[in-house]
Amino acid sequence: MNRRNTVGVKVGNIQIGGGAPVVVQSMTNTDTADIEGTVQQVYELARAGSELVRITVDRDESAAAVAHIRDKLDARGCHVPLIGDFHFNGHKLLEAYPDCAEALGKYRINPGNVGRGSKRDPQFAQMIEFACRYEKPVRIGVNWGSLDQSVLARLLDENALLAEPKPLPEVMREAVITSALESANKAVELGLPKDRIVLSCKMSGVQELIAVYESLAPRSDFALHLGLTEAGMGSKGIVASTAALSVLLRQGIGDTIRISLTPEPGADRILEVIVAQEILQSLGVRAFTPTVISCPGCGRTTSDYFQKLAQQIQSHMRHQMPIWKKQYKGVEDMHVAVMGCVVNGPGESKNANIGISLPGTGEQPVAPVFEDGQKTVTLKGDHIAEEFQAIVERYVQSHYGQVEA
Numbered sequence: 001m002n003r004r005n006t007v008g009v010k011v012g013n014i015q016i017g018g019g020a021p022v023v024v025q026s027m028t029n030t031d032t033a034d035i036e037g038t039v040q041q042v043y044e045l046a047r048a049g050s051e052l053v054r055i056t057v058d059r060d061e062s063a064a065a066v067a068h069i070r071d072k073l074d075a076r077g078c079h080v081p082l083i084g085d086f087h088f089n090g091h092k093l094l095e096a097y098p099d100c101a102e103a104l105g106k107y108r109i110n111p112g113n114v115g116r117g118s119k120r121d122p123q124f125a126q127m128i129e130f131a132c133r134y135e136k137p138v139r140i141g142v143n144w145g146s147l148d149q150s151v152l153a154r155l156l157d158e159n160a161l162l163a164e165p166k167p168l169p170e171v172m173r174e175a176v177i178t179s180a181l182e183s184a185n186k187a188v189e190l191g192l193p194k195d196r197i198v199l200s201c202k203m204s205g206v207q208e209l210i211a212v213y214e215s216l217a218p219r220s221d222f223a224l225h226l227g228l229t230e231a232g233m234g235s236k237g238i239v240a241s242t243a244a245l246s247v248l249l250r251q252g253i254g255d256t257i258r259i260s261l262t263p264e265p266g267a268d269r270i271l272e273v274i275v276a277q278e279i280l281q282s283l284g285v286r287a288f289t290p291t292v293i294s295c296p297g298c299g300r301t302t303s304d305y306f307q308k309l310a311q312q313i314q315s316h317m318r319h320q321m322p323i324w325k326k327q328y329k330g331v332e333d334m335h336v337a338v339m340g341c342v343v344n345g346p347g348e349s350k351n352a353n354i355g356i357s358l359p360g361t362g363e364q365p366v367a368p369v370f371e372d373g374q375k376t377v378t379l380k381g382d383h384i385a386e387e388f389q390a391i392v393e394r395y396v397q398s399h400y401g402q403v404e405a
Helices: 035-048 060-075 090-096 098-103 117-133 149-160 168-189 206-219 234-250 271-282 305-327 345-351 384-399
Strands: 009-011 014-016 023-027 052-056 082-086 106-109 138-143 197-202 223-226 291-294 335-339 354-357 367-371 374-379
Touching: 014 023, 023 271, 035 052, 035 060, 035 271, 052 060, 060 082, 060 090, 060 098, 082 090, 090 098, 090 106, 090 117, 106 117, 117 138, 117 168, 138 168, 149 168, 168 197, 168 206, 197 206, 206 223, 206 234, 223 234, 234 271, 291 305, 305 335, 305 384, 335 345, 345 354, 345 367, 354 384, 367 384, 374 384
Parallel strands: 023 052, 052 082, 082 106, 106 138, 138 197, 197 223, 291 335, 335 354
Antiparallel strands: 009 014, 354 367, 367 374
């Protein structure tokens, strides 16, 4: 799966690139100055499986809060590294708040927003200087919507002189890549080691993102962060992110990912973590939680009982995973089948580690349970869901070895 050998970057106890598994990250949408609110959301994201969490550091109040957020998370036993998202004034904030600079696990710099005109290079150098001083890695993240205009202008001028000028979209994609690579090389010149640099070139269009990373990947050995920026809301954002990242990950491109979903009003922020995990698990890149196999339903399954059971079992296993992964080695590779009738039910249940074939419309009201291909019990009555959940728990305890201390 690894097409290239990227340089490994350590962020706290997490490694990005260098042959390490692809890392899942997310970002809070709280006001970082709201210490309690940010601590709670970071904790929830980390519990859901986010291995890195980015927070906004945009003003004095948020910078002053970072060290307190770190302390409160550590007190809760949550040691997920925090990434500081800086734009426009990061050089000032890192200088004014050394506790913030120290508490963060990584800094995120956008070359297009680090400074304008004559201020750009000195302010970029200041950010890199702080990264060197505090021995922090940096993500140099170029975004389509905030591209360094000086780089774009230079490439447009060069393109205009060609006998056959390239189309504007191609020049703009090259400007994104050039901005990232030139900034990374400048950081190295300023003293930041390559093993403390992660690059990203985020686009908002699926085809543009694929084209950019397919061009960027062979041109450097920096670790790469993937994400479709401004992916959108709901199914649109999920499908677009999945389409783009799957193509790249299948080629071995990408060392860490984030799914940038617009949350529904009042919705849980952890959906972006779950989607990232599901993409990696569906591709066979990593496993995070047991897989639930369930049928879509048809005229044979007019009752919604099997749907509710599938939802309940999947929710239960995801909720249990923070506990299970500390106790049971390999449990994330388990397959559970929840099927709705006799057509595919028994077969899928036999092929799973543990499965149940519920009665469809007009079928005998019994539900055989299979463990490793063998029928072990037949459930009846009003408590099938609770009994099957207990069977799943017993299977986990008896089939997966204890995690070594």
